[in-house]
Amino acid sequence: MKLSDRIRQGDTRAAAKLITMVENDFQQAQKYLKELQEYCGQATVIGITGPPGSGKSTITDRLAKHIRKIGKKIAIIAIDPSSPFTGGAILGDRIRMQDLSTDKDVFIRSIGTRGQLGGLSRSTQAVVKIMDAMGKEIIFIETVGVGQSEIEVIKVSDIILLLLMPGMGDDIQIIKAGIMEIGDIFVVNKSDREGTDRLIVEIEMMLSLNDVRKRNPAIIKTIGTENIGIEELWQEVERLNVYLQDKGEMQLRRKNRIRKEIHDLFLENWQELFFQFIGEDNIENEVQKILKQDIDPYSAVQKLTEVFKKQIIKGG
Amino acid sequence: MKNSIIRVLVAKPGLDGHDRGAKVVARALRDAGMEVIYTGLRQTPEQIVETAIQEDVNVIGLSILSGAHMHLFPKLMKLLKEREAIDIIVMAGGIIPGEDIVELKKIGIKEIFTPGTDTNRIIEFIKENVKVVR
Structure with a gap:
């Protein structure tokens, strides 16, 4: 059977092999990506980004478990930094996702940035396509821990969750350009910690300066480790998804993505x-x-x- | 642009919580230019095999200090065979007695490193055994 046919039938091994090829020899992999292209475009792609230690892996894990209850098939792309000196990497996002690894409807792939700046790897978009073509309905992209300007994730996602946590700095950090502008939903994780209320007020003030004609991002409080706020977060993702579809904004985002x-x-x-x-x-x-x-x-x-x-x- | 990087899954099967060795090896392999998927403690053979397949690794490195290797390793090798993934090289490290090493090599564990092994030896072993261009 052809590799692309095996992937379309959901064969994990085949998909995993093609991802390796995409990473190691993109020119060769394009031959197979071409065959998969017509089966892409079904999945909803959700980018999860935020500073190191803000809880991206944990929130991804909890959201994935929540969605599995509704029966949707999931894929997760977990990106960690590669060494600029040796090219090696420790890819450790799976530590927070252990229970998911034997669920046959969840496919997790850890990826090193391999020299790419911006929070993603060069291969990310192609990996999304492979997962999409194998029938995954929700694809999460967990970026590396980001600072202020790693916003590449908008190039590949339908919806972006920006994770923040209390105690990260003063209110000027909140009104700076860059990462704070790309969140479709603001997730204040570790919200049992001191400073949560102040952080929320600061985000609200920042958002109140936005263009009034646009829908303002929601702010959702979570405590990932205790599974608090996860259901509310997913409800908001679904609400936003419907809204973006209705307004034609999703179509526009996808078009921009193709152009990029x-x-x-x-x-x-x-x-x-x-x-x-x-x-x-x-x-x-x-x-x-x-x-x-x-x-x-x-x-x-x-x-x-x-x-x-x-x-x-x-x-x- | 071709850019093949060796991928290694470092896993700790069984119930012991001593992950210092696994972390030292993971770090050494990282510094040797490999991508190390580190999954944390208390992994079942099913989890390890499934992770290895999803991550398409060249090598699985098992670290065990609980003494349960004769129970867990054969199970893992059997699962690998079932998933038609015996092209993945399996190596192990930890407290494993000599007579067990003989038995484990018979079931397909390619190499076993006991305490005190120089990490360079592990790196050399991987580089020699993995066909880099796949």
């Missing part, structure tokens, strides 16, 4: 082509010249680009 995907794929192809053509030796050459102050980096890159452009026009 094309942009990224295109860039990747050209980037590879460019560096293949120029070659490491030429780059090293320019580096040496810049070190000796013979040339500046702007002119060096311009020069290399011109050579590349001429080659393209010639049709090489």
Whole structure:
């Protein structure tokens, strides 16, 4: 049986193998992704993001268990950082998800960022597609612990849950640009801790400055470890999902996502082509010249680009 | 762009709570450029096999200090066979007596590392046994 057919029938092993291929050799994997594309687009993709230790894995686990009671099939992409020095990684999000691993309708995959900044891995979008095509109805993407500007998760999610916890800093942190702008739902986790009420007031004040024509994100209090607030959180996700569908906003988000995907794929192809053509030796050459102050980096890159452009026009 | 990274599941089957060894090995493998999936304590053979398949690992590393290895390891190997996943290399570490090592190797556990093993030996073992280009 074809790999893509096995994946469509929900074969975990086949899906897991293709994810590895996506991670290791994306060009080769594209052949199979093409075959899966027409079966994608059914799943709801939920991004879960927030600072390290805010409870992303625990909330993901609790939400997943809650949804399993309704019988929906789930996949979880759990992303942790790779070492910038060795490329190695400790992928430890499953520690909080142990009971889920033997449920055959839950597929969890841990992924290292492999040099990608922004809270995701380069492969995330393709992994979503594989899980979607294998019939998973809800796909969670748990980002790495983020700081202020890792917002890549909006490129792949329908709905974003932003996790915060009390004691993270003063109110100026709340009105800064970046991560605070991407939450569709604000989840205040560890809400049994001191400072919860103040954090909520600060979020409310921040949100009150938003455009009045837009639907303001809800703020949901949770205590992940004690399973408190999980049902309310999921109800809000469902409400928001219906709202976004009705307003045509979901369609718009998906369209923007396709545009971004094309942009990224295109860039990747050209980037590879460019560096293949120029070659490491030429780059090293320019580096040496810049070190000796013979040339500046702007002119060096311009020069290399011109050579590349001429080659393209010639049709090489 | 090809970029194959060795993936290892470090798991602790059984009921003992001593995870220091597992963590030291996990860290060493990370520093050797591998992706280590660490699942925490008290894993059943079913959980370990299912996780290994979902994560598509090259190697399963089992850490056990409870003495229940002769009970748990054969069960795990049987499950791997049932799921047609015997291409995954299984290695183990912990307090395992010599006569048991012989028995465990017979059922397909590729290598067993006893206390005091240099982590470099474990890294070498993995690199030698995993076909990197899959």
